[in-house]
Amino acid sequence: MKLFTKSKSDEDKLLEGCLAGKREMQRLLYEQYASKMMLVCLRYAPTTFEAEDMMQDAFVKVFNNIHTFKKDCPLEFWIRRIMVNTALKHIRNKQLLTVSYEGEEITNLPSESVNLTGYTMDELVTMIQSLAPRYRMVFNLYAIEGYNHKEIAEMLDISEGTSKSQYSRARAILQSMISRQDNLYKEHVISSKQ
Structure with missing residues (x-):
């Protein structure tokens, strides 16, 4: 089945279907955004397994709260914000956000900025x-x-x-x-x- 493009009318149809609880529309929304949102979760999670867990929890929140989405911001931005907040909650619950010692020294730091080209x-x-x-x-x-x-x-x-x-x-x-x-x-x- 063809995924929806980013045109406004298709996004509206996708939202309407999700609001109506249609599983097919929820699947399409998930497929459209899952790879981008996995990258968001991977940046926060220490492992791929935990990133997948974060993403699944966040998509449940997306579907449970889709009725609160306001069209004054892009849908992707709204979903990303839920991903970030869910990731932070996972990290907080695991108590991994202990404060690092303020006087910690980092040695051999480059003073110039570095070139990121060539990195995947x-x-x-x-x-x-x-x-x-x-x-x-x-x-x-x-x-x-x-x-x-x-x-x-x-x-x-x-x-x-x-x-x-x-x-x-x-x-x-x-x-x-x-x-x-x-x-x-x-x-x-x-x-x-x-």
């Missing part, structure tokens, strides 16, 4: 997943979801300064990882030419 989305998601949970949450919320530090502080029950500090550390750790990967690749190329 899977490689970048894997690097983000390797961050400590609090760093991962703040990085995702700020750099990818677009929340400001005040909003993040409220969402995670931390100070705005802590949000800024942890975002800075997460960014520095990711830059360091990318620099190490680049150096390993350069060393490999040099040694293979000899």
Whole structure:
């Protein structure tokens, strides 16, 4: 069966079907957004299994609350917000958001920005997943979801300064990882030419 395109009339039909509780329309909505939303959940979850669990819980919330959707924002944005909130709730319930020590030192940080070309989305998601949970949450919320530090502080029950500090550390750790990967690749190329 053909998936709906992003035209407004098709989205309206999809919404109407979901509001009426039609399983076929719910399946189509799920199929249309599942791969994008899985990427959202993967950025927050430490494992693929937990990301799948988060996504399934979030889609249940989507279908249970579809009647609250207001057409003043895109449907994808509304679904993404539910995914993020569900991911944060999962992490909170597992008590993985312990505050990192503020004086923690990160050594060998690159001062320049790094080039992300040549990295696949899977490689970048894997690097983000390797961050400590609090760093991962703040990085995702700020750099990818677009929340400001005040909003993040409220969402995670931390100070705005802590949000800024942890975002800075997460960014520095990711830059360091990318620099190490680049150096390993350069060393490999040099040694293979000899």
